[in-house]
Amino acid sequence: SLSGWLTFGIAIAFTVAGCGIAALSPLGFPTGFVVTATGWLLVALWLLVHDIAYPNLKRPNLPRFTSIGLLLGYGWLALGALIVLGHGGTLSGLAYDAALHAVFLGFVLSLVFAHAPVILPAVVGKPFPFRRVLYAPAALLHLSLAARVLADLTTLPLLREWAGLFNVVAIVLFGGLLATLYRQGESSLELAFRSGSAGFFP
Structure with missing residues (x-):
């Protein structure tokens, strides 16, 4: 569904944004890592819900x-x-x-x-x-x-x-x-x- 793919897109955006924040400055690494990890968690949850593996x-x-x-x-x-x-x-x-x-x-x-x-x-x-x-x-x-x-x-x-x-x-x-x-x-x-x-x- 559109909402499902939108959620997945947001999860990917978190992951990419976190990597960008961490790369910009060493001081921003913890914040970037948290944002990236949030993206990981959202991606994992999305896949666990929507994957055809079941x-x-x-x-x-x-x-x-x-x-x-x-x-x-x-x-x-x-x-x-x-x-x-x-x-x-x-x-x-x-x-x-x-x-x-x-x-x-x-x-x-x-x-x-x-x-x-x-x-x-x-x-x-x-x-x-x-x-x-x-x-x-x-x-x-x-x-x-x-x-x-x-x-x-x-x-x-x-x-x-x-x-x-x-x-x-x-x-x-x-x-x-x-x-x-x-x-x-x-x-x-x-x-x-x-x-x-x-x-x-x-």
């Missing part, structure tokens, strides 16, 4: 995987915004780390994980099969990130170190699984080609 939760395999990733990502964006707002835009140290990772690992990487199985086949020009094993690195990413944010906000250095390690493991594992599935897709295409050509080439 109907796709009922669909199996890739649509459900993508939808779960998107909705979790929007939640991380909202959490990152709330951390910034809770500190009045004057974040430093562990609080800054928590907000930064909530947005860039929780939100951005969630969207990367969710869309990679859709976009990569179109980019490389070859399909590959979806497998539920992709849920493993996605779950590891969200669980380890939750542990990291908790460790940041409660000052638990050991938990933070382990959580950071498993953040990396989740990313590497996801990339490795995508490469493996791509190879499986290539093998399936090659097998289908050979089977279809059997009548022509003895």
Whole structure:
């Protein structure tokens, strides 16, 4: 609806305006950060209300995987915004780390994980099969990130170190699984080609 898109436009305007305020002067950084975080929160809430991910939760395999990733990502964006707002835009140290990772690992990487199985086949020009094993690195990413944010906000250095390690493991594992599935897709295409050509080439 028009009102929905107007709300989304206002949210984007807050985000851009906040970045501008923060860039103009170091003294304006806390204010700019608060305005930007307000934009993040509005964007997250808009997406949580209006995104088409909800109907796709009922669909199996890739649509459900993508939808779960998107909705979790929007939640991380909202959490990152709330951390910034809770500190009045004057974040430093562990609080800054928590907000930064909530947005860039929780939100951005969630969207990367969710869309990679859709976009990569179109980019490389070859399909590959979806497998539920992709849920493993996605779950590891969200669980380890939750542990990291908790460790940041409660000052638990050991938990933070382990959580950071498993953040990396989740990313590497996801990339490795995508490469493996791509190879499986290539093998399936090659097998289908050979089977279809059997009548022509003895």
